[in-house]
Amino acid sequence: MSKKEYETGGRNVFKDIGVPDAEEHFVKAQLVFKIDTIMKERSLKQIQAAALFGVRQPDVSKMLRGEFRQFSVERLLRFLVALDQDVEIVVKPHRDRNNAPALHVS
Template identity: 45%
Template sequence: MHRKRQLQGTDNVLADLGFDDAEDLSAKAALAFKFNALLDKRGLSQTEAAAITGMTQPKVSQVRRYKLQNISLERLMQALVSLDQHVEIVVRPARRAQARGITVAA
């Protein structure tokens, strides 16, 4: 019986799957998760969310379904601000034990 060689994974499953823009997609997913949680908590429809955030209803629908290729990080951050959230960006030197990159905590 032959064993398959196991590959070492990272903290970013999208990078492990080979996405070129894994860091960007991961950050967008974290922001979209927070956005969707807020819409659910407030009971907002896509049309209501669009009116509040200035997005179109189809764009809100894309975020609700995590179809994030055609939406920018900036737009997601602006939408969260429109929903009374504070978005903070922190830049600091990467520690040796921690790889450089983008991390979003939402």
């Protein structure tokens, strides 16, 4: 049996694989995950979500399949507000000397 080599990645897979604008893409992915989770919890169909968001159903479908470059972070935040979510942006001093400052979605 041969050993397989692997490299441990960082916290952002998009940065690890060289995606342009990796930090923004990572934040968008986290926001879309939240949107998808809420839709599933509410049994909300894509057509219903599209009406709430003011977009077409195919756009919601693409977004949920990972094709979300067309949506800005701000627009995804507005989708969360349309789903009755409070969105809070917190800016605080960076304290971890081992890692660079970053954007986080929680």
